[in-house]
Amino acid sequence: MPTPRSRHRRTTLLAALALVPLAAALTACGDDAEPAAAVAGSAPGGIGIGALSNGAAKPATLKVSAVAALRAQLPEEIRDKGELVIGVGVLPAGSPPLNFIGSDQKTVTGSESDLGRLVAATLGLKPVIQKSTWENMFLGVDSGKVDVAFSNVTDTEERKRKYEFASYRQDNLAFETNKSDDWTFTGDYKVLAGRTIAVSSGTNQERILLKWQKQLKEEGKKLTVKHYPDLNSTYLALGAKKIDAYLGPNPAIAYHTRTTEGTPRATRSAGTHSGAGSGLQGLIAATAKKDSGLAKPLAGAINHLIDGGQYAKWLAAWNLSDEAVERSEINPPGLPLSDS
Incomplete structure (x- = not known):
């Protein structure tokens, strides 16, 4: 059993992982990974939201700390890697306000990538943004080059054959x-x-x-x-x-x-x-490979952000408050197979 001192050191280390500036967090990952870049609005102890958005959002800095209990739920491979590779469908032109290239002409910004960064920080991981076309983003998840997609992916019963979900916004x-x-x-x-x-x-x-x-x-x-x-x-x-x-x-x-x-x-x-058709409210969800073990900690991180108020501030920054959900759900009912 760890001593109080060792537990304190572990908590401090986890918090430090989450609170590094995004300049250090956005490390390279393959040819299409976002290059290391300082993001305006970021500061020690905070994650910049809506930075470099060229007026698409109201920039804010949100304080986020790592949660040891949620980090412990991560698959060991990702925990050891210390990074969360986040897939976004941003090429060739992006789709404001969801994911697009920022005003510095190289850094991905948008509501989706910002939430991915917040979730990574909550899990004590460094976010690595992997850019691709929307279609190729799924190939990245399939191959394991991408851990999770934050890119306006609708939860559907058809997609559940290959992926697991943690919902975060109405579709x-x-x-x-x-x-x-x-x-x-x-x-x-x-x-x-x-x-x-x-x-x-x-x-x-x-x-x-x-x-x-x-x-x-x-x-x-x-x-x-x-x-x-x-x-x-x-x-x-x-x-x-x-x-x-x-x-x-x-x-x-x-x-x-x-x-x-x-x-x-x-x-x-x-x-x-x-987005789920008539009779069912569609949901947008963080998307990981089926049986990856990521849906539970992802949903936990999103719910932690909801409880802490960062989630509401994230939505407000991007003018998306009307698409808020009360809780993140793991694999909630999605677009039926008959409509897929």
Whole structure:
């Protein structure tokens, strides 16, 4: 049994691991890992939130200490490594306010990567941000090069075949249209008949949209689904009226409509929909490889941040308070297989 002195040394060491500045925490990890960089707003004893966001967030510094009991729940390999490799789908152009390249043109910022850093600190680990396309992020988790993805991943029953989850935010989708368009989505997919909608490949929203496309086809109606390589291409198509709307994450669309307000490219939200479809509130979750043993400590860390108030401050900094959850859950009910 450890002595009081040894327990104190262990607690002090764990806290020190969590409280290093992000300049030291963001160590390299492969060709696509974020380079070591000082993050504005960070300070000894705190994690910078919304730093380098170029106005997308209100920067804040949140105090976070390592929790020995949660660190003890980590798989031994990760505990010994002392790092949490966090996958984010940020290439090629990112998706503000979720994950994007900061104003220094190299450091990943965004609500998702910031939460990953807070969770890593709570677990007494150094966060290492691994950049990739959204699709390749899952390959990183599959291969073990990435420990956990914080990248707006929806909890679905299909994904549970390969991954385990710790929820942290409500998942809502939105239709973004030109400001001049006057149609509205109120939950009935039939309003999409005759329209052309863009969506990102491999996403949960694509699955939902393709289901509606199939249903409309069975009713003798047409819904055209378009894919573009990045958001810039999508918005060029929207501005040129080549598409009627873009279906994407509500936070990203809320951000974009704010930034285009009062410009010739102004857009609006034409309505929202749960990421889990009708009848179930979708949830965004930290995503690790199934049976990795990470879901429990991840959920514990998120709940610790909820209890300590850092979670609410994180959401407020990114204007996402309306998507808060009361608790992080391990593998909560997700989008049903029939909708996946």
